[in-house]
Amino acid sequence: MKIWPDQKPYYSANQYYRQIFGDKVYKISLDIGCTCPTREGTKGAGGCTFCSARGSGDFAIAGPMSIREKIDSAIQMVARKNSSGKYIAYLQSFTNTYGPVKMLVPVYEEILSDERVVGLSIGTRPDCLSNKMVKELGRLSEFKHVWIELGLQTIHQKTAELFHRRYDLPVYEDAVARLNQVNVPIIVHLIVGLMGETYDDFMATVDYIATQPISGIKLSMLHILKDSPLYEEYLEKPFPLLDESTYIKWVAEAITRMPQNIVIHRVTGDGNHKNLAAPKWSAYKRHVLNELHNYMIKNGMFQGLNHKGT
Numbered sequence: 105m106k107i108w109p110d111q112k113p114y115y116s117a118n119q120y121y122r123q124i125f126g127d128k129v130y131k132i133s134l135d136i137g138c139t140c141p142t143r144e145g146t147k148g149a150g151g152c153t154f155c156s157a158r159g160s161g162d163f164a165i166a167g168p169m170s171i172r173e174k175i176d177s178a179i180q181m182v183a184r185k186n187s188s189g190k191y192i193a194y195l196q197s198f199t200n201t202y203g204p205v206k207m208l209v210p211v212y213e214e215i216l217s218d219e220r221v222v223g224l225s226i227g228t229r230p231d232c233l234s235n236k237m238v239k240e241l242g243r244l245s246e247f248k249h250v251w252i253e254l255g256l257q258t259i260h261q262k263t264a265e266l267f268h269r270r271y272d273l274p275v276y277e278d279a280v281a282r283l284n285q286v287n288v289p290i291i292v293h294l295i296v297g298l299m300g301e302t303y304d305d306f307m308a309t310v311d312y313i314a315t316q317p318i319s320g321i322k323l324s325m326l327h328i329l330k331d332s333p334l335y336e337e338y339l340e341k342p343f344p345l346l347d348e349s350t351y352i353k354w355v356a357e358a359i360t361r362m363p364q365n366i367v368i369h370r371v372t373g374d375g376n377h378k379n380l381a382a383p384k385w386s387a388y389k390r391h392v393l394n395e396l397h398n399y400m401i402k403n404g405m406f407q408g409l410n411h412k413g414t
């Protein structure tokens with residue numbers, strides 16, 4: 105049984121950031137006003153069907169404010185809990201490399217120049233990473249920490265088509281290779297319990313990701329959000345969602361299949377409760393975290409236990 109210094113049976117984000125920064129670091133979520141190719145027409149409209157109206161960044165600081173004001177406002181919300189005064193700016197809403205490089209890079213630079221910001225995590229899609237943008241990200245990462253977060257969700261094209269992802273796996277692989285060339289670490293987002301996916305389908309995605317040259321993963325349950333296109337589909341034709349104990353079993357097994365160098369940034373989602381239609385159990389994040397921890401300890405499970413290697 106392996107337990108990490110923060111007493112978790114996996115390599116948590118908390119542990120990872122402490123190693124890098126020597127302290128607890130908070131993430132602050134900022135909306136820099138981007139959209140997505142699947143929302144404004146170049147690759148369809150409406151976005152990925154599970155995504156909220158605010159592009160999965162329901163708590164991000166948005167609106168007509170300067171970058172400095174957005175950072176101030178986001179820090180105000182968590183400063184009480186953060187004695188280190190160190191923050192990672194997280195561009196969570198929409199696709200944050202979708203737009204002209206010459207407009208976006210100065211925004212990243214402005215964020216990174218804030219003395220309180222020790223790193224920048226950019227949520228985006230692999231089909232929105234031009235060579236020029238990747239080169240700029242590599243340059244910025246020499247100045248401060250920069251991560252790219254890719255919403256892959258699944259390796260299965262059939263499922264990807266159901267939720268309108270609108271890019272194929274080779275596009276993701278190409279982006280990962282190019283980001284690795286400039287040493288920008290990658291965090292991949294996966295959704296557990298996607299429509300129609302079985303345990304074996306999910307584990308096929310997990311085993312694939314476990315061999316990827318990436319830095320970390322984020323796992324979350326498929327949520328039905330009231331302001332997402334999926335909500336309408338779900339009302340019209342309900343489909344089964346995972347119950348809490350199945351979710352925990354799947355996630356625990358997924359963690360055991362990851363090599364011990366991949367950081368587990370998230371094991372359950374933390375969206376807007378008021379916006380959540382189903383499954384209701386997923387609103388109780390603390391409960392899910394505790395149950396997962398207890399299940400893994402009770403069954404002698406830890407990250408790397410079932411990793412198949414490369």
Ligand code: SF4
Binds near residue numbers: 139142150151152255
């Ligand atoms: S999941 Fe990402 S790419 Fe898809 S609509 Fe939401 S923000 Fe855009």
